Amino acid sequence: MTMTFDQPKTRTENQTRTGATVEFRGLQRSFGNVRALAGLNLTVGRGELVALLGPSGCGKTTALRVVAGFEQPDAGEVLVDGQDITRVPAHRRDAGMVFQSYSLFPHLSALDNVAFGLRMRGVGRAERRARAGELLDLVGLPDQADRYPHQLSGGQQQRIALARALALRPRVLLLDEPLSALDARVRLSLRDEIRRLQQELGITTLFVTHDQEEALSLADRVAVMNAGRLEQCAPPAQLYARPATAFVAEFVGVMSRIPARADGATVHVLGRTLPIDGDPAHGDVDVLLRPESIEVVAAADGSAQVLGAAFLGAITRLSVRSAAGTTVKVDVPSPAATTLPVGSHVELALPDRPVLVAPRKEQARA
Amino acid sequence: MARLAMAVTALRGRIRWSRGVVLLIAGTYFLLPMVCSVVFSIDVPGQGVTFDAYTGILGADGFLDSLTLTLELAAATVVSVLLLLVPALITVRLTAPRLRWVIEVVCSLPLVVPAIALVAGIGTVLRWGPDHLADTPLYDTFIAIQDPDFPVVLVLAYTLMALPLAYRTLDGGLAAIDLKVLVEAARACGANWPRAVLQVVLPNLRGALLNTAFLTLALVLGEYTVAAILGYRPFAVWIVGIGGSQAEMSVAVSVIGLLVTWVLLLALATAGRPRSARTKTTAETS
Structure with missing residues (x-):
């Protein structure tokens, strides 16, 4: 399990090969009337794991498939280590890929699946079997070598698909929602495993997902995409704390809106005046608030009311109707939540910290 | 509890009994004609039981020639059907799935054209x-495809006639695998197009390929109309021919033909089982 991958005796080529940089420049791709990519620009550094996150249809999978060579862009280019690979056929690209659906070759054993790429490269039988064996060790399945895909569980199949993708020592690893077909427990363990391998091998990795928790916990940087464009690409903590656009703010994590009036550098909200985090704003705006940054206290004459509660373990997430009529999500420690039953009147309060604002959005009054 | 067990036993007994009836009816329907054929072919009036009809087959005039011709035609037809359909179906599924119905319609056309109409047109x-075309090189082509030693025109006709069956089987086989993902996975592993198809797609289509081959083989073995009207003498035509003069032998040949077909079917069924299933026991014990 913990053996390192870079020292096998069988290494003959690419001794110094490590991750490459990947750069998207003005990538465009349309399917009929649907614009999957509308000018995507993104640079991924050497050995970095970048998660492409977005709602379905935002173009994240298309972007990945362009790198793999399965889609041709209508315009723009993809550069790997500064070289334009847009016209290179898929099988000559130096990229390993793991697919969302189980993609192992059903007629080959696990070992032969992993060795398939080496066979295509003309590596001798003994050598490729030895190397495939090392890779099975690496993904923790050394005793499943002779099994066929239909005899393996979903998690095992995806591990072997990962080993197969790594067998040719690609400079770029492409993961197209590899965990979404797995059940929750397996998903968590394989997620950690992917991260461990990626860091151990120093391989540049693009990870497509629609699961924000997966993206935030796994990636060095998360690239949030919407309608074929990049909204923001930043480390998870920054993405969460300083979303660049209202779309990012509401797509990543839970965000509540409270109507407020902005006055240049400050905003008046819930009876307080707080500094604005970011560009100054004027007039009617919404203040964007994370559930953990709002405080709630029981008050018999409070203007807000608890509508519902969801127990999440250490915390309980309350849905509270604010005085302005919007529904606000508030996290409270679970023991404290017992004093705030559904239907009780409460008062919302904000800590003395700068807040994010966005242009006012009309929403259904709860 | 005991009453329940008794009820279950009684029910099971009734199911077994009804199964027996079905088996008996089906068995009679299938086996009785065969038994009658065998009896007819070995029990010659006035001579008692004799196997002359069977031993005489090999020496019969034209037996080996017609059988060889039929097997050659069958092999050529199988090859041309597969070469025609497999690349076409894979290409359509991967690059233009919306054109599938075109292929389906074209491949189903032979079903609505009776063999007799087909052969009239060909004739x-x-x-x-x-x-x-007397003055063009095509004249020689016309002569060449009618060579009695190997009538290419029959291969063309049989290929057409086999299309509906072959299409259904191959399309079913392709629908059962995730073609797009398999090809993309192979390409990501560094396989070019031909190798992706040969080393990943075809092995996983093995069952469908073998079934197609078998159906085509069965069709060619039994085809009479086209060959007879165009004046060629493959196996089926030969059997009908000797039926007029040597009744016992024609039935004996049919019985053997049936047995050979049955053995072929069993062989294909065994070969068509995925390798993984056959090696399962070894994998589990290792």
Whole structure:
């Protein structure tokens, strides 16, 4: 399990090969009337794991498939280590890929699946079997070598698909929602495993997902995409704390809106005046608030009311109707939540910290 | 509890009994004609039981020639059907799935054209062609495809007639695998197009390929109309021919033909089982 991958005796080529940089420049791709990519620009550094996150249809999978060579862009280019690979056929690209659906070759054993790429490269039988064996060790399945895909569980199949993708020592690893077909427990363990391998091998990795928790916990940087464009690409903590656009703010994590009036550098909200985090704003705006940054206290004459509660373990997430009529999500420690039953009147309060604002959005009054 | 067990036993007994009836009816329907054929072919009036009809087959005039011709035609037809359909179906599924219905319609056309209409058309063209093309190289082509030693025109006709069956089987086989993902996975592993198809797609289509081959083989073995009207003498035509003069032998040949077909079917069924299933026991014990 913990053996390192870079020292096998069988290494003959690419001794110094490590991750490459990947750069998207003005990538465009349309399917009929649907614009999957509308000018995507993104640079991924050497050995970095970048998660492409977005709602379905935002173009994240298309972007990945362009790198793999399965889609041709209508315009723009993809550069790997500064070289334009847009016209290179898929099988000559130096990229390993793991697919969302189980993609192992059903007629080959696990070992032969992993060795398939080496066979295509003309590596001798003994050598490729030895190397495939090392890779099975690496993904923790050394005793499943002779099994066929239909005899393996979903998690095992995806591990072997990962080993197969790594067998040719690609400079770029492409993961197209590899965990979404797995059940929750397996998903968590394989997620950690992917991260461990990626860091151990120093391989540049693009990870497509629609699961924000997966993206935030796994990636060095998360690239949030919407309608074929990049909204923001930043480390998870920054993405969460300083979303660049209202779309990012509401797509990543839970965000509540409270109507407020902005006055240049400050905003008046819930009876307080707080500094604005970011560009100054004027007039009617919404203040964007994370559930953990709002405080709630029981008050018999409070203007807000608890509508519902969801127990999440250490915390309980309350849905509270604010005085302005919007529904606000508030996290409270679970023991404290017992004093705030559904239907009780409460008062919302904000800590003395700068807040994010966005242009006012009309929403259904709860 | 005991009553429940008794009820279950009684129910099971009734199911077994009804199964027996079905088996008996089906068995009679299938086996009785065969038994009668065998009896007819070995029990010659006035001579008692004799296997002359069977031993005489090999020495019969034209037996080996017609059988060889039929097997050659069958092999050529299988190859041309597969070469025609497999690349076409894979290409359509991967690059233009919306065109699938075109292929489906084209491949189903032979079903609505009876063999007799087909052969009438072919006969007309064969007669008409040489007159109009006497001065062109196509004249020689027309002569060549009618060579009695290996009539290519029959292969063409049989290929057409096999298309509906072959299409259904191959399309079913392709629908059962995730073609797009398999090809993309192979390409990501560094396989170019031909290798992706040969080393990943075809092995996973093995069952469908073998079934197609078998159906085509069965069709060619039994085809009479086209060959007889165009004046060739493959196996089926030969059997009908000797039926007029040596009744016992024609039935004996049919019985053998049936057995050979049955053995072929069993062989294909065994070969068509995925390798993983056959090696399962070894994998589990290792």
